[in-house]
Amino acid sequence: MASHSVLTILMCALILVIIMPVTAELFHNSNSELLSRQRRAVCSPDCKNGGLCVTVSGKDMCLCSLPYTGQTCTVIIDYCTTAQPEIGIDPKVAPVCLNGTCLGTVLTEPYFNCSCLPGFNGTRCENNIDDCATNPCINGLCKDLINNYTCSCYQGWQGRHCSANINDCFAGACLNGGQCIDGNSSYTCNCSDTGFRGANCSENIDDCASPSNPCSNGGVCIDGVKNYTCQCLAGYSGRNCTVDEPDCSPNPCHYNGTCLERSNQALYGNASLPYPFDGVFNYSAAAGFVCLCPNGSSGNDCSINPNDCLDPATNRSLCAHASSCTDGLASFTCHCLPGYEGPTCSIDINECERFGQPCQNGAVCKDLVADYAC
Missing domain, CATH: 2.10.25.10 (Laminin)
Structure with missing residues (x-):
């Protein structure tokens, strides 16, 4: 039997001395005499799986080798759930396999088998494998992760392993469709036909300023890229706000009320008409319509009919x-x-x-x- 098994036997024998009364005859001699006396004991049924039959307090019993237990050493201890304080394992405090799954008991120390998660190794899956050990970052610094790594590239390099040299034009130096012309550690931008100007083609050319505001009838010009749009006042539409919208068609006035378009400049200056027609035309007041309501109705669109x-x-x-x-x-x-x-x-x-x-x-x-x- 291996020396480890003999040591196990002696340790178990000492434990038996502590936990139960034994005869002085069993332990007063040397270890070899102890083993000799153990071998002379007779257990029925026989001790299985390498267990030794010993006599304790006049009773023959089996002294089992790990990982076995039981009366005849036939029961395998579940070391996935059993504490081993001598090696600092207590499943109640932390799992046996720290970063993996315990697959069950095996017949050799430490009597359990761990299936580690990717990125871990060790008896208890306690070691995070250093993914930077092979120096994968050619021109950068490696940061180890769990089953992975990231590279922080030095200036001028890029890519998963910092192996690609950066072309200065690839840094987005020229904006808004400008053409980048690479130089010696520098670049220039060709902004032709982009609607932008400046060293990086970042300044939008104001299309509302040249030659003058293109939006008519009080419309507000909104600059775009090589383009503009007109934000027309209510009552006007079209690319340049030149179309006068027919606000009274169809008639929005209920009960056949008379509709007057506020953009109709011919109606202004008439004291017999309501505001704003009793004053001077202004684009700021030219939006929408005014209803002349029949008797019995009121409201902006004559929709109010008292009950x-x-x-x-x-x-x-x-x-x-x-x-x-x-x-x-x-x-x-x-x-x-x-x-x-x-x-x-x-x-x-x-x-x-x-x-x-x-x-x-x-x-x-x-x-x-x-x-x-x-």
Whole structure:
């Protein structure tokens, strides 16, 4: 048996001395005599997997070799979940495999097997493999990661391994489509036909300033690249705000109100018309329209029609006896329930009179709602 197994036996024997009473005869002699006495013990059933049969306190028992335990050394200890304080392992504090998966118990020390995550090695997957050890960064500094690395390149170099020499023109020196002409540690930019100028083609040429503002009718010019756009006032459109939009077509005024375009300069200076037509035309007030509303309506587009069905004083329906009402333009119509009539359904129809005293043989007719009784 290997020396390690003998040492294990002796350690286990010492443990037995501590945890249970033993005969003085077992331990007063040398280790060799101890082993000799152990071999003379008889265990039934036999000790398996290299276990030794020993006599403790007059009782024969199996002294098992790791990683076995049990009465006959047939049970394998689960070292994925068992503490080994002699080598600093306690699964309750930290996993056996620090950066990996414990695959189970093996028959040799340390009696467990770890499958490490990529980038780690070691018995317990405790070592982060140095991915910079092969000096992958040719012209830069390497930073080790987990199963990877990054290179911080020296000036003038680029690429995954800092192996590509940077062309000065590749640094985006010429902006906005300018053509870069590489020189000796320098560059120049050709800005022709880009709409930009300057050393790096970064200054946009103002297309609104030459020769003059191209936007008409108070439009605001917005400079672009080799181009411009006009932000037209309401009522105008077109590339240069030269189109007068027909704000009154279709007519936005409800109830056939009269629509007046604010951009119609011929209407201005008329005191009989509302603002702004009673003053002087100005582009800042030329947007939109003004409605001349018919009687009974109001609002910017004549859409406000007060509910004529309601009594202004009480805010209750003018139609009596729970009759329904349809609002009109400065008018209303009551829809009377049976038995009532009149503009506001306030008249209770006398069916006795309406039907010519229908009760016969001297009976007296009594008027009811929409009915009568004899």
